[in-house]
Amino acid sequence: MGRLRRVLCTFLIVSFLLHPSMNFALASTIKLDAADVEEFLDIVIGERRDEFNIPNVTVSVVSGGEIIFAKGYGYADYENNNLVDPEKTLFRIGSTSKLFTWTAVMQLVEAGKLDLDTDINEYLDFELPDTIEYKRGKSIAEPITIKHLMSHSPGFEDYMTNVFSLYEDSLIPLAQYVREKRPTRVFVPGEVTAYSNYGTALAGYIVEVVSGVPFAQYVEENIYQPLGMEFSTFRQPLPSELADHMSKSYRSVNGEFVEAKFEFVPEPAGSMSSSAIDMAKFMLAYLQKGQYEGVSILKEDTVQKMFTEQFSQHPRLDGMAYGFIKATFNGRDIFHHPGGMMLYDTSFYLIPDEEVGFFISHSGGNYLVNLEIFQEFMNRYFPSEAEEIVAPVPTANMDQRSSEYV
Numbered sequence: 001m002g003r004l005r006r007v008l009c010t011f012l013i014v015s016f017l018l019h020p021s022m023n024f025a026l027a028s029t030i031k032l033d034a035a036d037v038e039e040f041l042d043i044v045i046g047e048r049r050d051e052f053n054i055p056n057v058t059v060s061v062v063s064g065g066e067i068i069f070a071k072g073y074g075y076a077d078y079e080n081n082n083l084v085d086p087e088k089t090l091f092r093i094g095s096t097s098k099l100f101t102w103t104a105v106m107q108l109v110e111a112g113k114l115d116l117d118t119d120i121n122e123y124l125d126f127e128l129p130d131t132i133e134y135k136r137g138k139s140i141a142e143p144i145t146i147k148h149l150m151s152h153s154p155g156f157e158d159y160m161t162n163v164f165s166l167y168e169d170s171l172i173p174l175a176q177y178v179r180e181k182r183p184t185r186v187f188v189p190g191e192v193t194a195y196s197n198y199g200t201a202l203a204g205y206i207v208e209v210v211s212g213v214p215f216a217q218y219v220e221e222n223i224y225q226p227l228g229m230e231f232s233t234f235r236q237p238l239p240s241e242l243a244d245h246m247s248k249s250y251r252s253v254n255g256e257f258v259e260a261k262f263e264f265v266p267e268p269a270g271s272m273s274s275s276a277i278d279m280a281k282f283m284l285a286y287l288q289k290g291q292y293e294g295v296s297i298l299k300e301d302t303v304q305k306m307f308t309e310q311f312s313q314h315p316r317l318d319g320m321a322y323g324f325i326k327a328t329f330n331g332r333d334i335f336h337h338p339g340g341m342m343l344y345d346t347s348f349y350l351i352p353d354e355e356v357g358f359f360i361s362h363s364g365g366n367y368l369v370n371l372e373i374f375q376e377f378m379n380r381y382f383p384s385e386a387e388e389i390v391a392p393v394p395t396a397n398m399d400q401r402s403s404e405y406v
Contacts, residue, residue: 032356032381037061037069044376045073048369053252056084057362058091060276061377064355065288067280076247078257086276088231090238090246091361092263093279093346094339097234097272098200100219100282102150102323104207106302107222109146113210116150119143123206126179133157133184141188146206148189149199151311151320155187158196163270164263164342168237171264174215178205193311193320197269204268215267226295227281232274234267246273249343249363257364260343270339276359279348283357286350307335307352324350329375330384340367349374354382 030036045057056074060067072084108114114123121128121143132139132155141155148154162181165171172180183198208215216234224232233239238246250257265271281292286306290298298306309326312319318326324335332351339346339361346361347370358377360370 030380032063032068034068038071040380041069041071041373041377044373048365048373049073052365052369053257054362054365054369055250055252055257056091056247056364057360058084058086058089058247058276059358059360060086060280060283061359062280062283062287062357065284067277067284070276070280072276076245078248078250078259084247085245088245088275090231090233090242090273090275091346091363092249092339092341092344093272093274093348093361094265094270094341094344095197096337096339096346096348097270098268098339099323099337099348100223100234100272101200101204101207101215101268102306103223103297104215104218105146105150105203106298106306106322108207108210110299110302114146114206116147117145120146120149120202120206123210124202125209128182129185132186132188134186141185142190144189146203147310147322149196149203150323151190152193152195152199153187153190153311153320154196154199155185155189155191156183156194156196156198157186158183158194158198160197163197163265165265166261166263168264171236174201174205174208174267177266178202190311193313197266200269201266204266207268223282223297224278226297227278227285227292229274229278229281232272232278234272236264236267236271237262238273242273245275247363249341251343251364260363263341263343265341270341276361279359280357283348283350283359287352287355287357307350329378330382332378332382338367338370345370347371347374351382356381 041059048054056076058072060070062068070086072086072089074084076082076084076089105114109116130141132141144154178201187194204215207218211218219234231245233242249260251260285292285297286303289300290296290303306322306324309319309321318328321335325337327334327336333353334349334351336349343363344361345365345367349358358374360373
């Protein structure tokens with residue numbers, strides 16, 4: 001065992017010294033400009049495409065109020081030799097769609113039509129039960145609020161069986177979905193973070209009820225149109241004017257790219273399709289205090305609130321802001337949201353203090369690819385500074401102390 005540990009330690013040290021991202025981290029800060037970003041990402045994305053046989057990628061980077069980089073890699077349609085166009089080619093962005101749901105919610109909060117701390121039953125046209133299951137006596141629960149939905153802490157026992165479908169006829173209206181597919185309530189609201197697709201679908205339905213228009217239409221009129229997002233939609237199947245711009249998802253099988261089917265999901269939780277340029281416009285709006293090219297989709301104080309952490313399982317851990325997931329990369333606060341379909345993987349990162357945003361989506365790989373690419377981006381342009389070293393937890397009385405968490 002001792003020899004094995006020595007070999008492992010040696011391997012880790014060598015890996016640390018040789019890994020390209022580590023070299024970037026140790027280098028001095030490099031200027032974030034369009035030419036360098038393109039050269040750098042061409043290499044990094046090219047390496048990942050070769051390693052994981054990724055058929056198509058779209059990416060955009062914004063900085064200082066501008067789109068400094070947007071590019072497509074590979075083919076949107078291999079059969080017809082259609083290259084990925086960062087402006088017009090749509091990718092399925094999965095749960096990254098939720099950021100648009102939360103934006104819509106906050107717009108209605110600004111309008112005085114919603115309150116973050118009010119029982120959501122006040123806004124629904126059906127009643128959510130107020131009991132906690134699997135608890136002795138089925139205890140009465142405190143009300144679920146929109147703030148709970150935005151922090152993924154409403155207490156639902158979410159599951160994935162009713163999220164994805166390959167058949168259009170299995171897609172039921174949102175009003176029917178939130179009534180018939182309701183998961184059991186198993187936690188007190190605000191007690192734990194338990195990622196909830198149903199909770200976001202419920203929030204989207206509240207947008208629909210309160211605004212008086214279908215959810216997808218609300219987003220089109222109040223987010224897409226003001227930002228000039230012409231190649232984005234929540235609608236399933238895609239509208240005819242966008243269908244020809246949809247990238248096809250592929251998986252490498254025995255050395256060949258095999259095309260997959262279009263996936264159907266509950267709209268507010270993850271049905272959005274979009275292009276890299278459109279997502280860049282959305283990033284810029286958030287990084288510019290809710291404004292893009294003179295048009296406002298949110299007030300400055302609302303954006304600031306959404307970048308404020310509201311729930312964490314422990315003071316030392318990053319948690320949930322208002323719809324955004326808070327993370328720390330290289331000592332910097334990042335607000336992000338990944339998105340995964342069966343074959344598409346998307347990542348969306350904002351660095352408010354640096355006025356930088358990074359969006360990437362691809363098919364045929366896995367979510368770790370996007371994470372690795374963004375980490376290398378951070379290592380190159382925002383390398384780590386000295387970090388606090390946390391003292392190890394003493395092992396004495398470990399059995400006794402661990403029993404406190406059972």
